[in-house]
Every structure is written in structure tokens, then in C-alpha cells.
Amino acid sequence: MIYDRIAANKRNSIILFIGFFLFNIFLGWVFGELLGLGYFGIFFAFFIALIMIVSAYYKSDSIVLSISKAKPVLEKEFPHLYHSVEGLAIAAGIPKPKLYMINDNAINAFATGRDPEHAIIVVTKGAVQRLNRLELEGVIAHEMSHIKNYDIRFMMLVTVLVGTAALLSNIILYSFLWGGVRGGNRRGGGGITIAFIVLGLILAIMTPFIAQIIRFSISRKREFLADADGALITRYPKGLADALRKISADQEPLEVANEATENLYISNPFKKKHKSWFKGMFNTHPPVEERIKALDAM
Numbered sequence: 001m002i003y004d005r006i007a008a009n010k011r012n013s014i015i016l017f018i019g020f021f022l023f024n025i026f027l028g029w030v031f032g033e034l035l036g037l038g039y040f041g042i043f044f045a046f047f048i049a050l051i052m053i054v055s056a057y058y059k060s061d062s063i064v065l066s067i068s069k070a071k072p073v074l075e076k077e078f079p080h081l082y083h084s085v086e087g088l089a090i091a092a093g094i095p096k097p098k099l100y101m102i103n104d105n106a107i108n109a110f111a112t113g114r115d116p117e118h119a120i121i122v123v124t125k126g127a128v129q130r131l132n133r134l135e136l137e138g139v140i141a142h143e144m145s146h147i148k149n150y151d152i153r154f155m156m157l158v159t160v161l162v163g164t165a166a167l168l169s170n171i172i173l174y175s176f177l178w179g180g181v182r183g184g185n186r187r188g189g190g191g192i193t194i195a196f197i198v199l200g201l202i203l204a205i206m207t208p209f210i211a212q213i214i215r216f217s218i219s220r221k222r223e224f225l226a227d228a229d230g231a232l233i234t235r236y237p238k239g240l241a242d243a244l245r246k247i248s249a250d251q252e253p254l255e256v257a258n259e260a261t262e263n264l265y266i267s268n269p270f271k272k273k274h275k276s277w278f279k280g281m282f283n284t285h286p287p288v289e290e291r292i293k294a295l296d297a298m
Contacts, residue, residue, distance in 0.1 A: 104254055135243035141240065
């Protein structure tokens with residue numbers, strides 16, 4: 001059951017990522033055609049994405065730690081936490097991540113870093129104080145699985161694609177406002193030109209929403225995968241399930257969280273409740289009830 005869920009979530013996440021990637025190529029092509037640049041639009045999209053990837057690859061972890069006001073944890077301060085991370089890293093087959101803490105009573109955690117060799121696990125003080133050892137190990141194992149499965153790098157690429165899509169849509173939209181659209185240069189006459197301009201306008205308006213929906217969908221898939229793989233590391237799904245129950249019952253928002261870091265955490269740090277299907281599309285995390293149900297079934 002656990003292995004099936006891990007395989008399914010990996011497959012679904014890759015399919016979503018490929019779809020997102022192809023959407024960016026298509027958007028770059030539309031951008032080039034509308035501005036009379038031809039296939040240069042595709043190369044422009046790749047160039048912007050490359051710059052964003054390089055900067056995010058080397059600086060994203062330090063930026064996230066600074067935003068979150070996380071501080072390094074010493075072994076003498078929280079020996080049980082330190083040893084749990086050490087033991088679970090051995091079980092996961094990865095180098096021991098660096099350990100940081102956010103001084104906040106809310107229960108939450110996240111992982112960052114570009115690969116297992118440069119990984120960092122961040123927990124809140126509330127998680128350490130309010131979860132028992134088995135629950136805390138379940139949370140840490142969840143974050144270990146993000147590291148082991150390169151989820152951090154994967155989501156970084158997704159975020160870059162979101163940024164590229166938003167940038168291209170803004171350029172297209174401003175081109176309409178500034179009169180820079182040159183669809184008339186296209187071969188095939190006025191009918192095709194008008195249709196292409198209408199398509200470009202629709203994409204310029206809708207792309208930011210489409211990109212965010214895809215990003216959130218991928219994020220939710222990775223959370224299900226991390227739950228399943230984390231349960232595999234500890235061989236005790238109940239630990240993480242019980243931790244999620246406590247996190248769900250905890251109504252205290254995490255003060256240092258923002259929309260840029262929201263998807264990193266094990267649970268929504270803002271404690272937003274999405275009741276409708278439409279609003280749920282814009283949630284970075286799957287419903288806690290569904291995650292607990294899946295873990296209980298294991």
C-alpha cells in the first residue's frame with residue numbers, strides 16, 4: 001500500500017510538471033508570435049527561467065531561513081530532537097541535515113536546501129514542545145522524504161516556471177496596453193491575426209491563475225508522497241497521523257510565514273479553511289483529513 005501510493009504520487013507529480021513545462025513553452029511561442037519575434041519567444045522564456053533557476057539554486061535556502069527567522073539548533077539545547085534527526089537520516093539513507101528552529105508556539109516544520117548534501121530541516125519550538133517523540137519523528141520523517149525525493153529542488157523548478165509564466169503574461173499584457181503587438185505580421189491574413197491576438201489577451205489575463213493552480217496541485221501531490229514515504233522511513237504511520245491531528249487542532253498561525261514560503265511547511269501555516277471546491281484549488285496543502293485517512297489506511 002505504501003509503495004503503491006509513493007509510486008502513484010511520483011508519477012502524478014511528474015505528469016503535472018511536464019504539463020506545466022509544455023505550457024510555458026506554448027506561452028513563450030505565443031509571446032514571440034504576438035510581438036513579431038517568432039521562435040525567439042521560446043528562447044526568451046528559457047533564458048529568463050535559467051537566470052531564475054541559477055539564483056534560486058544557490059540562494060533559496062539562505063533567503064528562506066532569513067525570512068523565517070530560523071536559528072541553528074545545538075545538540076545540547078534539544079538533544080532528543082537532534083538525535084531523532086540523526087537516526088532518521090540513517091534510516092532514510094541520506095546525510096544528516098542541518099537543524100534549525102523557529103521560535104514560535106505554532107506546530108509546523110519544513111525542509112529546504114538544493115540537495116541531500118545541503119539540506120536543512122526547520123521545526124518550530126511549538127512542534128518540539130507539544131508533540132510527543134513518535135509524533136515528532138513522524139513530522140521529521142515527512143521532511144526527510146522531501147529531502148530524499150528532491151522535492152525541494154522539484155518545487156523550486158515549479159516556482160521558477162510559475163515566475164516565468166507570470167513574467168511572460170505581464171509582458172504580453174503590457175504589449176497590448178502599449179500597442180506593441182504585431183500579430184499582423186503573421187502569414188494567413190486578418191482572421192488568423194485577430195484570433196491570435198484574442199488568444200494572447202486571454203492567456204495574458206488567465207496565465208497567472210492557471211500557473212498558480214498547477215503549482216498548488218503539484219505541491220499537494222508532493223505532500224501526499226512525503227506522508228507515504230515518511231511513514232515508510234519510521235515504519236509507524238500512526239505517529240505522523242497523530243501529529244497531523246494535533247496540527248489540525250492547533251489554530252495558532254505561524255507569524256513568520258508568508259505566501260512565498262507557505263507551500264514549504266508540512267501544514268498550512270495560516271490555518272486557512274477551504275470549504276468549497278473552487279477555493280480548494282488555490283490551497284497549497286491537501287485537506288488534513290484526507291492525509292490522516294491515507295495514513296490510517298497504511
